[in-house]
Amino acid sequence: MKTERLPQTLQREMFDFGGPLLWLCFRCLPVLLLAGISLLLLVSTTVRAESTLNDAETGQLYLQGDAPGYQPAVLHGSSMSVDASGMIAVVTLKQVFSNPSDQWRKGVYAFPLPDDAAVRAMEMRIGERRIIGEIRERKEAQKAYKKARESGRKASLVEQQRPNLFTNRVANIGPGEEIEVTLEYVQPIAYRDGVFALRLPTTITARYIPGGALTEPALDDDTPMTVLPAHGWARATSQVPDAADITPVQHPQPGADGAPHNPVVIDVRLDPGVPLAGVESLYHDVALSRSGGVYTITLATGKAEMDRDYVLEWRPATGSKPAAALFTEQVDGQYFGLLMVVPPALERVSPATPREMIFVVDTSGSMGGVSIRQARESLHEALRMLRPEDTFNIIAFSSDYRSLYPRAVPASRHHLQQAQEFVRHLDANGGTEMLPALRAALQPIGEPDEFTPHASLRQVVFITDGAVGNEEALFAEIQHLLGPSRLFTVGIGAAPNSWFMRKAAEFGRGTFTFVGDVGQVSEKMTALFRELSSPVAVDLAVSLPEGADMWPQRLPDLYRGEPLLIAVNFGTQLPADDVIVSGTIAGQAWQRQLGFGGADPQQIAQHEGVASLWARRKIEGLLDDKVRGADPDTIRAAVLPLALAHQLLSPYTSFLAVEQPISRPAESPLRSHPVPNSRPQGQTSQPSAAAQTYAYPRGATTGPAKLWFGALLMFVALLVRAVRGEGADA
Structure with a gap:
């Protein structure tokens, strides 16, 4: 085949500028370009195939096959059933996934929950089979899950990665099988400035992972339960060693309530206990009905996209705003209480204090x-x-x-x-x-002086x-x-x-x-x-009977409209005397006496979930002490038996469910199947080429792609330099 020769001037310029090596590279340009483009495509394909837990957007089930990496499963829908009474909400979350392929699969289900929720039950249905989760020490549960997975048994493992981010691992999902994951949790209802509020998260904004990259462990699905992140930016770092577990797969797409990618149905039964002036859903259109003092709230369109938090607020009628409330529950012969006290909102009478606002x-x-x-x-x-x-x-x-x-x-x-x-x-x-x-x-x-x-x-x-x-x-x-x-x-x-x-x-x-x-x-x-x-309520104290276990133990300062909310384990008897809350507001002593002492236990209404909330608050308080410098082993020794006794997820406990019959034949491999999830509503698109604009850490893109792309750019620069030299000679 005949090839045309380059102009003599260009040949001479290239030899003068780069020598024979540059001339050889130029003659091999088509081959180099083809090889570079092929390698880049290969790397990007690998990135897409090896997704890890890199950005929990909505609750998702991520399926894994033989190759390392996770891919989202097909999500048919989610439902949230809420029973809100007084200051407590019991929530049942169900999500249905399917394996549409003809391959056996395993997966990871990532889901956001309220950060103050007490997760106390888990159930998984696969076809007609119902698997109930039991609470175990975390490492023990991981070992049992791995053993069940390798033997071909169906199993699931629920773990807390952060107080508002959890993962559920599922093993041996059969071809065409449908999986229903059910979680039950208890959360307190917020009260502030005379307004009650219930917040249900359905999505999580991608977390940024700071720090220098650490050497990754070998691929293992046991401890730690991570795989090498293909995107690179979610690798374990010096500041976030569990990065791969808290940043699930990033393939978000914008959704819409009319045609949601990940639909959710939300039904709320609200028994406020007081007359209401109004009920409002802040970010979703809802339909509301009332029977007596109980309200039923559903989504107006029947379903919505899981791309924003669901927030429901209700206001008591004038004269019905609570100044104090006590909710109790008896469990295993012990009485637990959730106490709320609202200090008076005093107006400042002294001149305003100058402030430095940053x-x-x-x-x-x-x-x-x-x-x-x-x-x-x-x-x-x-x-x-x-x-x-x-x-x-x-x-x-x-x-x-x-x-x-x-x-x-x-x-x-x-x-x-x-x-x-x-x-x-x-x-x-x-x-x-x-x-x-x-x-x-x-x-x-700077130091203060007479001018500043x-x-x-x-x-x-x-x-x-x-x-x-x-x-x-x-x-x-x-x-x-x-x-x-x-x-x-x-x-x-x-x-x-x-x-x-x-x-x-x-x-x-x-x-x-x-x-x-x-x-x-x-x-x-x-x-x-x-x-x-406004004046701040300080030096707060609560009189409780000896032996009562109150959390938080360090009572905070309270700002205008903010209630004091504490959880108490009274022991085997309710207080014999009244409970007194005292403090100082605007330099003046303040006190409120709560007439609960000596009450007949049979006459006090029981509120499901109070005991779980007390245990959840105690666990949170103990973990806060670790931040303050307490010994981690001491904290673990205190938290573990508490979480096991109350059947709660924690950093040291997990829910494990294992089916006894072997489901997957030993010769059948595991495969994967992808599906996109939803982007938080209103958030702009974050292109992969601008990874640093989407909360990704520095130095966290794929190294091979950078190396080859940089070499290609350098070669193009040399070529442009040579061509420009020819134009100058002409």
Whole structure:
């Protein structure tokens, strides 16, 4: 075959510039391009095939075959049945998956739950077979699950990865079989500013994984139960060693209620116990009916997309707002109580104290779309509420952080105009390196002097979706650096990391606020600033009989509209005397006497779930001590028997269900099948080429793809240089 020769000038230029090697590369250009493109396609195919637990969006069952990696199964639908009474909700979550292939499969089911929920039961149905889960010590359960899986028996293993993120592993799913997963949990109903609220998460924003990559263990489905993440960015890091378990597969697609990818049906039975002024669903259209004092709430369209939290609020009628309430349950001869007391909302009578307000705003890639607009509007509203005697500063962060001013400045008209302009230009991109921004916010910059003294009241308002994987490291830093400051968190987006938001505010001795819609910004920020300016109830104490076990043991300061909610194990008898709650508000002593002492146990209404909530709160309090520096082995020794006794999931316990008959023939291999899940509502698309814009960690893309793509770009650059040289000679 005849080939045309290159012009003499171009040949001479290429020899002068790169020598014979460059000439050889140029002649081999078609082969090199074909080889490079083929390798890139191979790498990208491997990435798609080897998905791991890299971004829990909706509850999903991820199937695994012979090759390492997980793929989502076909999800037919989810249902949530809620029985809400008083301050407690019992929720039954069911999800139906199917294996449409002719291959045997195993899978991982990832699902979000309320961060304060007590998961107490699990059941799995495969065809006509019903498998009930039992609680076991975590490592023991993992070994039993692996043994059942390898022997061909059907088995499932439910584990807590975070208080609001769980996984359920399923082994030996037969061809064409349908699987129904049922979970039961108990959660407290929130009460604040005269409004009750029930929040049901259905999706989780992708978590950012900071830190340097660690050497991965060999592929193993036992301990730890991870596989090498094909995307690379979810590898175990120095700050998040369990990254692969908390960041499930990332293939989100936008859904719609009219034609949902992952449909959910939600039915709520609400028995508030008091007359109501109104019931409202914040983010879903609902149909409501009432029979006597009991309300039934269903989705108006019958089903909805699992791309945003379900939030239901109800307001007591005027004169029916509770000042105190006690809910009890008797289990195994012991009485458990859930006590709520609402301190009076006193108005400030003394002149307002000057404040130093530090606003920290998350501008990482996971805040793209509606979230960054909510964040900007929240800041605009907050700046408008500053008083002339206040000082302020703004810190914006993503992969790094930047401050508007070197230090807090007076809230003058000039400075506020500069700040409003700064906020208008905030955009979402990059990773979520939260720790440096927190340090900058909690540590006052510079020494006070006569011109810029430090304010006696320093308040930090942290606006974020909380999409990070190193939560405990952040809690420890807040605990260490807080000093006289107070930290208030504002959750942004359709599905913020509620556990991080709530616990960060607790360790920061502040409050947390959710802003799920742009239309709520003004109302929510006004309520927050009313809290910031109101007297705080401090030095709270509760008189309980000797031997009563109360959690939390460290009672928090309470802000305006915030109730004191504690869980108590009274022992074998209810209190013989009245319970007294006391504290100090605006420098004045305050006390409330609760007339529960000496009550006939038979006359006190029983509320299912109180005992589970007490155990859940005690477990949470013990784990908080680990953040404060307590010995991890001591904490484990205290939590494990408590979780086993109350049949609860915890970091040290798991639910295990094993079917006795062997289902899968030994010669039948396991395969996988993919299906997309849903993206949190309002969140912008995060293309893989811009991995750093979707909460992915640095240095977390596939190495081979980078190497070959970089070599290809270098070759193209040399070629362009040679061609440009020919044009110059001509």
